[in-house]
Amino acid sequence: MKCNCCGSDRHYIHEINQHHFTNCAQCGLMFTDRPTKDRIIDHYREVDPHETVAAAKRPFFKAALVHLSTQTRDPDRSILDVGCGFGYFLEDAAKTGWVPFGVEILEDAVTVARDRFGKKQIFHGSLQSARYPSNTFHAVTAWDVLVVVDDPFREVRECYRILKPGGTIGIRVRNVLFEKAVYTVFRTIQPVAGKMGIRHPYVFHTYCFTPISLKYLFHRAGFERVSIENSPLTKGDPYAYTPFRWLTTSAKVMVETLTSRLFSLSNGRWVLGPSLLVGQPSRDPGGRTPFRSGGGIQTSRNPARLPSPLKSGISQGPMRSTSG
Numbered sequence: 001m002k003c004n005c006c007g008s009d010r011h012y013i014h015e016i017n018q019h020h021f022t023n024c025a026q027c028g029l030m031f032t033d034r035p036t037k038d039r040i041i042d043h044y045r046e047v048d049p050h051e052t053v054a055a056a057k058r059p060f061f062k063a064a065l066v067h068l069s070t071q072t073r074d075p076d077r078s079i080l081d082v083g084c085g086f087g088y089f090l091e092d093a094a095k096t097g098w099v100p101f102g103v104e105i106l107e108d109a110v111t112v113a114r115d116r117f118g119k120k121q122i123f124h125g126s127l128q129s130a131r132y133p134s135n136t137f138h139a140v141t142a143w144d145v146l147v148v149v150d151d152p153f154r155e156v157r158e159c160y161r162i163l164k165p166g167g168t169i170g171i172r173v174r175n176v177l178f179e180k181a182v183y184t185v186f187r188t189i190q191p192v193a194g195k196m197g198i199r200h201p202y203v204f205h206t207y208c209f210t211p212i213s214l215k216y217l218f219h220r221a222g223f224e225r226v227s228i229e230n231s232p233l234t235k236g237d238p239y240a241y242t243p244f245r246w247l248t249t250s251a252k253v254m255v256e257t258l259t260s261r262l263f264s265l266s267n268g269r270w271v272l273g274p275s276l277l278v279g280q281p282s283r284d285p286g287g288r289t290p291f292r293s294g295g296g297i298q299t300s301r302n303p304a305r306l307p308s309p310l311k312s313g314i315s316q317g318p319m320r321s322t323s324g
């Protein structure tokens with residue numbers, strides 16, 4: 001079984017909540033059998049509190065758009081949101097001057113998004129089946145989507161193909177380093193926490209990434225300069241992990257402060273937050289890394305050539321956030 005990010009076939013197995021997870025020994029990507037497409041659709045239609053989650057992500061969306069907007073000055077700039085859902089992010093994008101396009105597999109969400117933006121703007125189906133022409137979009141985003149697709153490499157490669165040369169991509173995924181740490185800690189306190197109605201806070205999706213696995217993935221797909229950093233967290237407790245909202249909020253503040261501090265102290269080597277953002281060094285005159293003030297992920301398409309999948313420095317320990 002080859003790793004989807006780095007191609008290694010060296011791995012070991014974890015058992016978490018009666019599920020087997022395969023962990024790549026080279027890049028740390030963790031993955032498991034994929035739930036069927038129907039199960040994913042059922043989850044997002046019937047379980048996921050999309051309105052509450054969207055409201056919690058609004059500050060993140062805003063920061064993402066501020067950064068994306070610094071990457072292009074084109075008055076007709078276009079953005080494709082993969083897994084656009086009901087169109088919450090695209091709604092904010094349209095307000096800030098982007099021409100919105102979306103791809104979504106959930107029919108109910110497509111209906112709502114098409115009411116907002118028009119049928120031509122929203123494709124019902126997978127990214128591959130949309131068959132967009134090459135070099136089409138100024139920006140492509142996929143927030144918390146790569147964690148549940150069949151083949152992350154195929155998705156990122158397709159994003160590369162449909163981006164204009166010099167275009168920007170924004171990707172947000174879960175960080176396996178954080179999830180494993182939380183899993184270990186929570187197992188020890190679970191008997192007490194369970195009695196208090198606190199649900200386990202770790203989230204192991206089909207794919208859970210490490211910073212280095214993302215770097216392999218994006219370089220193999222063609223992106224040359226990538227930056228990886230902690231994503232800002234969603235606000236509040238949209239998934240109701242605990243009966244005590246203040247507890248979740250306090251824990252998030254502590255986690256965000258600690259991981260941000262470690263990121264700064266290590267000069268970007270330790271990226272340990274719950275979610276990761278992939279991007280390129282900002283074109284802002286101030287030279288800030290993407291989303292530091294608000295959150296998000298992105299990378300830039302290399303207009304000229306595909307880099308080697310194993311560029312020097314990638315496999316030499318923890319990665320810096322903005323190295324090429």
Ligand SMILES: [Zn+2]
Nearest residue numbers: 003006024027
């Ligand atoms: Zn790997």
